[in-house]
Amino acid sequence: MSAQAEKLDVSVWRGDSDGAYQTFQVPAYESQTILDVVSWIQQYADPTLTYRFACRVGMCGSCAMMVNGRPRWTCRTHIKTVVKDGAVQIGPLRNLPVIKDLAADMDPFFDKWVAAGGVHAPSGSRYDPIEPVDPAGPERTEASAGIECINCSVCYAACDTVAGNADYLGPAALQRAWTLYNDAKHDARESILDAVSGTGGCHNCHSMGSCTVYCPNELDPMSAIAGLKRETAKNFFRKRG
Amino acid sequence: MLDLRLYMAQRISALIMAPLTLGHIAVMIWAVQGGLSAGEILGRTQGSVFWFLFYGTFVAAVSVHAAIGLRVIVYEHVGISGKTLTALTWAVFAVLIAMGARAVWAVTAGAGGA
CATH class of the missing domain: 3.10.20.30 (Beta-grasp domain)
Structure with missing residues (x-):
């Protein structure tokens, strides 16, 4: 050229x-x-x-x-x-x-991020001793998989479920929820499962995978959503057990 | 639109349907090997509590599963929501369970031994 x-x-x-x-x-x-x-x-x-x-x-x-x-x-x-x-x-x-x-207008995208329980709630204060977190532990590995999200909304724009269902929280918000759910230092982990179980929650995902295909940082929101589905399903039986 | 309760209902109904479908196909293949006629098959199913429960459970699972599945498709592709969507979901369930129950009754009720 x-x-x-x-x-x-x-x-x-x-x-x-x-x-x-x-x-x-x-x-x-x-x-x-x-x-x-x-x-x-x-x-x-x-x-x-x-x-x-x-x-x-x-x-x-x-x-x-x-x-x-x-x-x-x-x-x-x-x-x-x-x-x-x-x-x-x-x-x-x-x-x-x-x-x-x-x-x-990115407002719906960030509103849903908050609605999915995406705001971090610290489990301790600056006066508490620092609790060690094993970076190779299974929970931290799940959490670390999603932390490089830059909130660009590429996955949200790629998602055909969002296109057909305006209430659906979308891949980025749900991946954030999955990250915090696996974060040992997040204080509102159980409420995340409630936040993603409503009418626009993770169960609307059809696992089409456009989010994972198009994520520019090569993250995998589809697997994060699958993790939420798994945990909410387990919790469904625990609540009734 | 699809909350945890409906999601679990659809997944559990799928889990019920899967072995029943395989059982149905396996028995059909096995039953026709010896050249059984429709009448002979009905002679075995009519009056059988086992086959009544087998197909009755299948019909109930299908009605739940298909009603929720169609609910998702109608919402995402036609845009029907709210009470109309709920009414439509129940209507699909009602039609499927009524038709299925009629078929199960025809095949398993009446004369014959278990």
């Missing part, structure tokens, strides 16, 4: 949920990310283009968008991996309300 010789046809969502795609001609560069392309449009073609990003290095989870219909973290995805016949389509995240252009 010679610098600036090639142009990409980039169609970008404009407006709110009633908007439409608008196409821009963007020069192609080496090592160009999707976020670079969106930023080029905003800086050189249309300064009114609204989008969201912060760290640009895959840490903050701000810049996720739909790219050719698939959710991706745009700062860590090279445009050359997604371009088809010199064209690419970029839209706001699926399953969330659109604020404007490429900025989706």
